[in-house]
Amino acid sequence: MFRADWQPAALDIDALDHETWHRDVDSQLRSGARDASRHADLVTLYERTMKEVKDGWAKSLGSLQDAKAFFGDQPFREMIRFAVEQKGEIRPCDNGRSSLHNLATTLQERLMVDSADFPARAAALYVELLGKDREFAFKLGTEDIASAYRRMPCCEPWYTVFAQWNPHTGSVEYFRLQGFNFGLKSAPNAFNRLSVCIRELANRLLAVCCTSYVDDFCVPEPTFAAGGQQLLRDLASLVGVPFAGTRLGEHRKSVVPAFANPFLGVQHDFTPFERLRLSYAGVSESLVEKLGLSLGSIIEKRSFAGSAGPLKLAGQLQFSLSWCARRFGRAATQPIHRAGRAMGRHETLDKVTVEALRFLRDLLVDPVSKRPRLRPRTFEYGREKKLHAIVWSDACWEDKNDKPAGIGFVVFIPASPTDEAAAASLSPSDARSAATSHTPAWTGSIATPKGEWYVASYQPPREMLAAWRRRQQYVGQLELLAAIAVYYSLAVVLRGRQVVHYIDNSGAMAILVKDYSSDIDSAQLVNTFYALTSALEVDVWFDYVKSAANIADWPSRGQVEFAHEVNATRIEGERLKFPKLGEWGSVEFSARMGRHARDERPASWPAREEAALALSCRILRPDASFTRTNTCKGKRYSGEFRRILRIRKLAGQGRVWDYPTSRHRIGSSPPPFLFSKGRVSAGPILTLPIVLVTTGEAYSHTYRLGTVTKSELVEKALLFR
Numbered sequence: 118m119f120r121a122d123w124q125p126a127a128l129d130i131d132a133l134d135h136e137t138w139h140r141d142v143d144s145q146l147r148s149g150a151r152d153a154s155r156h157a158d159l160v161t162l163y164e165r166t167m168k169e170v171k172d173g174w175a176k177s178l179g180s181l182q183d184a185k186a187f188f189g190d191q192p193f194r195e196m197i198r199f200a201v202e203q204k205g206e207i208r209p210c211d212n213g214r215s216s217l218h219n220l221a222t223t224l225q226e227r228l229m230v231d232s233a234d235f236p237a238r239a240a241a242l243y244v245e246l247l248g249k250d251r252e253f254a255f256k257l258g259t260e261d262i263a264s265a266y267r268r269m270p271c272c273e274p275w276y277t278v279f280a281q282w283n284p285h286t287g288s289v290e291y292f293r294l295q296g297f298n299f300g301l302k303s304a305p306n307a308f309n310r311l312s313v314c315i316r317e318l319a320n321r322l323l324a325v326c327c328t329s330y331v332d333d334f335c336v337p338e339p340t341f342a343a344g345g346q347q348l349l350r351d352l353a354s355l356v357g358v359p360f361a362g363t364r365l366g367e368h369r370k371s372v373v374p375a376f377a378n379p380f381l382g383v384q385h386d387f388t389p390f391e392r393l394r395l396s397y398a399g400v401s402e403s404l405v406e407k408l409g410l411s412l413g414s415i416i417e418k419r420s421f422a423g424s425a426g427p428l429k430l431a432g433q434l435q436f437s438l439s440w441c442a443r444r445f446g447r448a449a450t451q452p453i454h455r456a457g458r459a460m461g462r463h464e465t466l467d468k469v470t471v472e473a474l475r476f477l478r479d480l481l482v483d484p485v486s487k488r489p490r491l492r493p494r495t496f497e498y499g500r501e502k503k504l505h506a507i508v509w510s511d512a513c514w515e516d517k518n519d520k521p522a523g524i525g526f527v528v529f530i531p532a533s534p535t536d537e538a539a540a541a542s543l544s545p546s547d548a549r550s551a552a553t554s555h556t557p558a559w560t561g562s563i564a565t566p567k568g569e570w571y572v573a574s575y576q577p578p579r580e581m582l583a584a585w586r587r588r589q590q591y592v593g594q595l596e597l598l599a600a601i602a603v604y605y606s607l608a609v610v611l612r613g614r615q616v617v618h619y620i621d622n623s624g625a626m627a628i629l630v631k632d633y634s635s636d637i638d639s640a641q642l643v644n645t646f647y648a649l650t651s652a653l654e655v656d657v658w659f660d661y662v663k664s665a666a667n668i669a670d671w672p673s674r675g676q677v678e679f680a681h682e683v684n685a686t687r688i689e690g691e692r693l694k695f696p697k698l699g700e701w702g703s704v705e706f707s708a709r710m711g712r713h714a715r716d717e718r719p720a721s722w723p724a725r726e727e728a729a730l731a732l733s734c735r736i737l738r739p740d741a742s743f744t745r746t747n748t749c750k751g752k753r754y755s756g757e758f759r760r761i762l763r764i765r766k767l768a769g770q771g772r773v774w775d776y777p778t779s780r781h782r783i784g785s786s787p788p789p790f791l792f793s794k795g796r797v798s799a800g801p802i803l804t805l806p807i808v809l810v811t812t813g814e815a816y817s818h819t820y821r822l823g824t825v826t827k828s829e830l831v832e833k834a835l836l837f838r
Contacts, residue, residue: 119310122227130221130276135192138216139181142197142280146289150282159284161207162200166281166292169209174267176293184278184291193275194218195291196298211279211298218276219302228305231328233381236337237396237496239326240387243339244394249499254391257337257378258346261370262312262353263361265332266304267296269311277301305331315356319349334360335380346374383440384493394500399493400437406489408433409482416474419466427457434477441491445651446480448633448644449473504531506611508603508618509662509669512595520576522591524599525672527685528607532567557682559668570685571607573693574672581695585638596625597642598695599673604649605694612653619662621670626659645696 169175178184196211213219236257283290297304312329319325325345327336336346350360362368377386386397431453438446452473510526555565620626628634
């Protein structure tokens with residue numbers, strides 16, 4: 118529930134020179150008051166403060182001398198109050214950074230809060246518990262604790278003092294605040310303990326399905342269980358921390374249950390849930406339009422002047438993109454982060470930052486119609502997931518050879534029960550390879566699982582490498598190119614799947630995991646990769662494999678003789694595809710890939726998948742084929758849990774797998790087998806440390822495999838749930 122994280126204070130607040138700070142505060146506030154353009158904001162800010170005084174959350178102390186008289190011998194240190202515009206209103210904030218309050222704060226834990234996809238996870242749990250055939254609708258409502266931070270008592274009130282300019286008297290006025298200031302580093306952690314207490318009481322004692330994010334609460338529940346939100350309100354009032362408004366729905370922050378409501382900035386729509394077992398979630402069009410206009414203004418002025426600043430803008434962009442385009446576009450926010458750390462708001466932007474801003478603007482808003490392009494993601498409930506695809510990719514670089522570059526990949530698509538049933542109904546000569554197992558020599562005569570194999574080998578010409586800057590070693594860029602070739606060439610096969618992708622180059626894997634590189638060529642390549650995976654709805658999990666165990670090492674060096682032993686399909690000639698250099702990572706390229714994958718579906722595509730595609734939600738408005746579908750299955754919803762599989766060796770029990778650690782999500786089946794180009798064996802203990810991300814709780818399961826044969830291990834050892 119709380120993650121221990123010792124964060125010691127950088128300084129002792131009692132040792133600071135408070136008298137010098139008092140003079141600095143007076144000087145800063147008087148200097149700001151001389152700016153005539155800020156007069157209206159100062160008046161509004163003072164009115165908001167006086168409202169807090171009227172409501173009993175603050176007390177006016179008067180001048181500096183009055184404040185000293187109030188505290189007597191106890192030294193105090195004030196914060197400067199300033200205004201922040203939030204949803205069209207002025208919100209008072211106290212600057213705990215400039216006053217050094219935050220540097221003098223010690224924290225013993227890290228803030229642990231739920232995420233905005235909680236309503237979808239809750240709906241998936243209900244479907245799992247009640248069964249997919251049980252008909253029911255789903256609604257969600259939200260609540261907010263009014264003046265949340267003010268309700269947490271503080272044992273050192275001389276450090277919650279704030280000062281601001283009084284525009285009516287033309288002087289600096291001091292106030293004592295009840296509770297915590299909005300701007301203190303300790304405020305979220307302190308209040309989160311109270312909100313978590315209310316949430317856990319509602320969950321465990323009253324069986325109310327709800328969650329909290331500091332002072333925001335969400336109650337998603339089936340229509341037959343209506344009443345949980347009112348029960349939560351009654352509980353909060355009993356605890357002494359009432360929600361906004363005296364009755365449900367009376368205050369704008371008390372949102373009555375409905376099929377469509379926002380939570381933490383994400384609009385959830387459960388309107389089609391009862392009939393289709395679908396829901397939609399995404400940022401509002403108004404926010405996308407606002408971001409597009411802000412980006413256009415910054416590009417035109419070539420400066421962040423007049424905006425919220427580069428760091429806040431980057432945060433808004435990452436949040437908006439993650440709900441619609443997965444990780445595509447995140448690499449373009451890195452120059453904005455760099456600009457925020459290296460320059461002020463009024464400095465002229467460089468060419469790289471302007472190009473990044475222009476790319477993000479075109480991704481958010483169509484440059485011709487000016488309409489928002491991003492559409493919400495779709496969650497499906499109670500539907501069977503496709504089995505994982507497994508990918509190995511590799512590249513080599515030998516500068517002394519006539520053709521120094523080489524890339525290759527091997528892909529395995531496991532047969533699903535539907536595929537096997539279809540193959541059983543055909544004649545032996547027409548049976549698909551998906552229902553066939555193979556026993557190649559390179560696996561030590563171990564039978565492979567049933568499924569389809571694809572192999573590609575390619576030697577990029579020097580003309581292709583000329584598009585990158587000159588360097589002595591190209592293997593890093595070639596590794597990224599090999600990964601791109603997999604999903605561009607097999608777009609139809611991999612569309613909508615979860616993929617476990619093995620790479621033996623740790624540098625290239627790190628770039629793909631963090632989706633950015635300071636090298637411009639690598640950054641362009643990784644952005645292209647995520648343009649592909651976003652358009653194709655592919656969820657990729659990367660893992661490291663040693664070169665000696667990477668089967669793609671053979672085709673990267675032109676060795677493909679092994680492929681016929683598993684009846685692999687060769688991807689060569691026109692079937693081996695790469696994006697055009699001028700389109701790498703572009704919005705239009707991503708949209709076209711979505712159309713390409715849909716238009717070229719194989720004739721054997723199951724009717725259930727056809728229906729799922731028809732119901733999937735679009736990302737880009739102009740292109741009805743650009744889709745993003747996500748599937749929930751209760752607590753196994755990807756992202757809620759994480760597990761690390763470790764296979765350990767005991768003395769005398771043989772060798773371990775060539776890779777010692779492999780990371781997979783719970784609910785995402787680990788690869789059903791692993792192949793080494795040599796002997797395959799493993800130790801008899803499989804330890805699964807489980808980390809509950811939402812609370813930080815950790816526990817582990819250990820499976821004793823006993824003495825197993827190689828074939829049993831290949832078929833069963835990594836199928837534990």
